[in-house]
Amino acid sequence: MNWEKRADTLADRVADPDSRWRPIVAAVPRHELVPRWWDVDDSGTWVLRKGGDDLDVWGEVAYTDRSLVTRVGGLHADHAMPGERPEGVPTSSATPPSMVVRMxxxxxxxAGLSLLDLGTGVGGLTAYASCRIGDRYVTSLDVDPYLTKAAASRLATIGLYPKFVTADATQRVPGTYDRIVSTVALPAGPGLRPVLAALATGGRIATTLERTSLVITGWKHPDGDVVGRVERDTAGFMPARSGDDYPPALTGLFATARVSDGDETGMGRYPVVDVANAWVLRSMLEVTTPGVELAYEQRDRIRTALLVHADGSWARASAEGTDPPDVHQGGPRRLWTALERIRSRLNAEGSLPLLGAQVRITPDGLCRLSRGKWHAVVGAP
Structure with a gap:
């Protein structure tokens, strides 16, 4: 495989010609970090792909600016047997190089500043950072011992020896660091406290918040507060997990939402939208109505969105194409109504107040957002 040429082409796509990251992207053999991955076939089933089976495909996939899923549920592609079909959602991946560079x-x-890479994955960010500032200044942390072990081994083969730590970052982060960059979405509130404690005074953090695409950056002040902003940028990362897999989805409530009439029915104002992929809309929903889980289905021209919450609330909106949807809602809160309030604000003002908002994160993990007269707190019990 002529990986050098492919890596050079990838570097042209993700960095400007004069960027200090361009030669680094061109120098890292990304295919070595992803020898196996999961793909989805036409039936929506996870299928194992092995790089060694087709070097051309391996090279094309590894040096395309895309995410590669390496773990589904509790099954890593490295451990899968031929024909095995995992169930569940992705639990680890190789982040697109452009997103790694942006973070x-x-x-x-x-130079001389220590970095904590939260969410080792395949080790891509660790590799880029090690090339840039020196591997002795880089520590990579993941909850999964196989991921840290595999990344350490693969980076060693290309001459990089950063430190790897296996720990649950929502519970404990060993050490203190001048910079923390997270490619897992961190939970506001108690789960953020260990990460904040590991950031040195005067240090800087860049992360996203769970169930949002908001890129939060900030500097740690002597009083322990991290003060910064929501960048005018977005990124979608898997949420940090504490165990081998994510907690089970609200399957029973989704089943109810698919078929029940609900306590309230009516016609929605706006077309059905795949909220999970409408990143800023989804982020505002999490800020105003935390904890909503989502599903979206399309059959022929019928589009259906489902929203559920652990408190028993649920909503279903269904319509053909962009017609106004039939909406059914149940439980203590009206989730589709909450979403429509956000969409009304977006239509009326042309934007939402999230991107560019000021941020203050207190040591207890609460994230206070503000922009003009708008204020919100993320992570409150």
Missing amino acids: LRHGRLG
């Missing part, structure tokens, strides 16, 4: 830029790395 590193937000982290403001510098």
Whole structure:
């Protein structure tokens, strides 16, 4: 495989010609970090792909600016047997190189500054950072011992020896760091406290918040507060997990939402939208109505969105194409109504107040957002 040429082409796509990250992207053999991955076939089933089976496909996939899923549920592609079909959602992946570079830029790395990479994955960010500031200044942390072990081994083969730590970052983060860059979405509130405690005074963090695409950056002040902003950028990362897999989805409530009439029915104002992929809309929903889980289905021209919450609330909106949807809602809260309030604000004002908002994160993990007269707190019990 002529990986050098492919890596050079990838570097042209994800970094400007004069960027200090361009030669680094071109120098890292990304295919070595992803020898196996999961793909989805036409039936929606996870299928194992092995790089060694077709070097051309391996090279094309590894050096395309895309995410590669490496773990589904509790099954890593490295451990899968031929024909095995995992069930569940992705639990680890190789982050697109462009997103890795953007997060590193937000982290403001510098010579002699220690970096904590939260969410090892395949080790891509660790590799780029090690090439830039030196591997002795880089520590990579993941909850999964196989991921840290595999990344350490694969980076060693290309001459990089950063430190790897296996720990649950929502419970404990060993050490103190000048920079923290997270490619897992962190929970506001108690789960954020260990990460904040590991950030040195004067240090900088770049992360996203769970169930949002908001890129939060900030500097740690002597009083322990992290003060910064929501960048005018977005990124979609898997949420941090504490165990081998994510907690089970609200399957029973989704089943109810698919078929029940509900306590309230009516016609919605706006077309059905795949909320999970409408990133800023989804982020505002999490800020105003935390904890909503989502599903979206399309059969022929019928589009259906489902929203559920652990408190028993649920909503179903269904319509043909962009027609106004039939809406059914149940439980203590009206989730589709909450979403429509956000969409009304977006239509009336042309934007939502999230991107560019000021942020203050207190040591207890609460994230206070503000922009003009708008204020919100994320992570409150």
